[in-house]
Amino acid sequence: MFGLTKKQKRTAISIIISLFLFALSLIIFRFFYDISGDNRLIAKLIPIIVWFGLYIFVGYELIIKGFKNIYNKQLLGEDFLMLVASLGAFGLGIYNLFTSNITEGFEEAVAVVLFYKVGQLFESVATEKSRQSIKELLDICPDTANLINNGESSEVFCEEIKVGDTIAIYPGEKIPLDCTIINGESSIDNKALTGESLPIEVKENSILLSGGINLTGELICKVNKTFSESTATQILELVQNATEKKTKTENFVSKFAKYYTPIVIALALLTAFIPPILFGGLSTWLYRSLSFLVVSCPCALVISVPMTYFVALGKASQKKVLIKGSCYLETLAKAKTFVFDKTGTLTKGEFAIKEILPNSKKDEILRLAYIAEQNSSHPIAKCITDAYKGEQISGYTHTNFAGFGVKAVSDKDEILCGNYALLQANGITPTENKEGAIYLAKNGYYVGLITIEDSIKTEVNGVIGALNKENCKTIMLTGDTFETAKNVSERVGVNDFKANLLPQDKLFEVEKLLAQKQPNDTLCFVGDGINDAPVLTRSDLGVAMGALGSDAAIESADVVLLRDDLQDLLYARNISKRAVKIVKQNVIFSILIKCLILILSFFGITNVWVSIFGDVGVAVLAILNALRV
Amino acid sequence: MKKIFKMQNVDCAHCAMKMQNEILKIEGIISASVNFLTQRLTLEFDDSIQEDVLDKARKACKKIDSDTEIIG
Incomplete structure (x- = not known):
């Protein structure tokens, strides 16, 4: 039923029965049981016994835990505080019954324990739900x-x-x-x-x-x-380990919680004793101080902040986006500078033919290139042989000129395939000239050229566009020449690029960017994890993508995109932003409500019922809000 | 020595934090972390207390929430 655990089901059933009995007693004692004018002891004992029975039935677990808290000296434990609040309310009920024949207090005592239980059930169900979201991932490894x-x-x-x-x-x-x-x-x-x-x-x-x-x-x-x-x-x-790195907000909340509870308890004690001494009216002030105790636990806050982050981490991991700690959610949400490594991140790291010139001799050029490159395992050679769709050709002897190209010779033909210098060295001057092209000549005559490019990943334009639109700085780092880098950066759409970088230069560039950025801004570096471990570590946030199998990347990155898809970066950013926003809402909402209730109940404008809402209701709302991530 | 234990009924996040602090007080414990989300306890402890480390950790957790179990 609703995926509840055994313990949760038991609690749910006991809550339903309790609610029913609670409503029943409420109706009976409010409308059908009139004790005014009846001074027999039994008339007073009946409500005491009925309410106390109900109190025990609903709250025995809490009562036991509360007493255990005393034994373990956990006097700021919420169970203990709820025990004091509910027992206080009950005592007040008895006092009221004997002094003024009203039963105010009993209902509140039961309500405190009952709704506390409701809140705990909610919390436990929500926790279970966020645990489920990462369970699939935890199950990947056999024992x-x-x-x-x-x-x-x-x-x-x-x-x-x-x-x-x-x-x-x-x-x-x-x-x-x-x-x-x-x-x-x-x-x-x-x-x-x-x-x-x-x-x-x-x-x-x-x-x-x-x-x-x-x-x-x-x-x-x-x-x-x-x-x-x-x-x-x-x-x-x-x-x-993701949840162990505490975020700034979590630190704030735990600090807040550390002071909030003792202060509210002190206020409760002061309210209970100082005003009665000055103005009298002990029972009224006691009642008000109980309202204080009920809101003395900052549960809503303490629960909802980590809960929001859990849900976000869990959801992200379902999408194969591993975020190494809640703190990185906050960093990523703030990031305004995105630095990308080119190869493997923006481009596929696989080469493809861009154009063959002149186009009219396309098939012939490709055939010649295939003949020359067929034995090579170089990625560029591979992309040429992959592109050739004709039949296999053999009977050539190959000579390699490292750094220049290849000569393939058969009894009929002599083919040259390589850079401009190779052809020139053989007395041939190509009629066209393109940066980084591969030139082909046959039997002493120039035939044509092939330009190769590292193909850009299909999703890249959309991702960079989305980041630019939100006024993020997008910068590409590459070891390519200025010309190639300029060309790629235009096609990709990044704001800026740095070319001619050796791996160690990348670190230097990132350091420079880190020094330039606004203090509130964070720098996010996205790389494929190959050769960029130091940069991943040095940036405010290192994102490694498609990093499976690379230990260094998994170790040094803060966010790992297991799928080789840059869109996941946007996904991670969005979920971080959402989580941070929800956390903010919860923190502000619950602190405001609690303070408001403290003030209003001090002046007697609100009663214990409102405080119960301030405790359980706010916690439930905060949890529901957290699950929205 | 480092060991990981599964836990049950870790119901509230700040209890997990308190349990961790309580476990750290045990003599011979080098490091301890209670993971609320995965309900796992990672303990690093001195070999000399190997025999009763689990009992002590259990007691420390029960002190905070008597429903919590550590499965050894």
Whole structure:
């Protein structure tokens, strides 16, 4: 039923029964039980006994806990405070009954414990809900693996397995440790890790990351990393530790809570004793001081702030956005400067042919380039051979001129493929000239050229556009030449770029930007985690994307985008902004309401019922607000 | 020695904080963290108190909230 735990169900049922009995007693004693003029003791004992019975029935757990608080010297514990408030109200009820024949106090006593229970149930359900949201992620790692020893397989705890051990992974099992396949073929579902729903085909020598699911075939693998260093464990650790880094707001709230409760209790005591001495009217002032006690717990605040962050972290992790701590939500929400590494972040890090000139000889040029580059494993060569769709050509001998290009010779033809200098060195002058192009010549004559580009990720324009629109500074860092960098930065849409950077220069540039920015602004660096660990660490907020398998990136980044999709950056930013906004609302709302209630109840304008709302109602509203993230 | 324990019925965030502080008071505990969200207790402790560390941690948690359990 509604996904409640056993304990929650029990509490819910007891609350429903209590509410019913409470309403019943309220009606009976308000409308049908008249004790004015009846001075027999029994007439007074009946309401005392009925209300006290109900009080015990509703609040026995609280009462026990409250007394335990005394025993454990936790006198600022909320259970204890509620116990004092409710017992005080009850005592007041008895006093009123004997002095003025009214029963004011009994109802309040029961209401305090009853609604306190309602609030706790709400809190517990909401907590459970936010826990559920990360449960899927916590479940990615098995506890045991099948260790192969002398040809026999035995189930062993993952922690006991060493690097170099051989393990078997059967179909349907999760991959327990990072390993390399030594025998077998299968397909792997990495959805839990990357969000990618298409299975990946793997065979001998493929590297497996822990956390994936082996779908079809039995695999024998050699372990590459111990359990604690394996991918899934690292991710788990990251999520588990995420809530331990306290945010500024949380620190403020716990400081506030530390002073708020003792101050309110002191006020309650003062209210109970000073005015009666001056003006008399003990029971009125006692009643008012009980109102104070009821709002003395800053629960709404203490609960809703971390709760909001939990929900945000949980939701983000469902989207494969791992945020390493609640504090980074606050940093990301404030970020106004976004620095991007080019390769792998804005561009795919894969090369593609941009244009072939002259276009009329396109097929011929591509064919010649294929002949020349077919044996090379360089990424640029690969993009040419991939683009060639014709039949295989063989019979050429290749000579490599490192830094210049390739010469391919057969009995009929001599093909040159390389940069401008290569052709010139062979006495050929290309009729066209393009920055960074690959030139082709056949039998001493220039044929044409191919320009290559690193293709820009499809989602990049939208993301950069959205950031620019919100007046964020967007800056691209790259090791490319000025010309290439300028070209890419225009196509991507960033405000600014820095070219010709070596990895160590990137750190220097980021330092410079950090020094330039406004004090309130934070700088967010987005990289693919390769070679930029120092920058990730140095920036206010380091975001590593598609970083799966790179320990350095996972370790040094504050936010890890497991999917290789820059849109997740916007998602992370939006959820951070939303969380921060909701936290602000909750903090302001609950502090204001509590202060207001304290003032109003001091002057007797509001009663204990309003205080109960101020305690439980505000907590419930704050929790509901937190779940909105 | 470092060990991780599962917990049950950690119902309120600031109780988790209090439990952590209470556990840190135990002699021989080097570091302790109670994770409210994942309901996990991570303890780093001196080997000499290995035998009764769990009992002591349990007691410390119960002091704050008697419903909370540590599963050893």
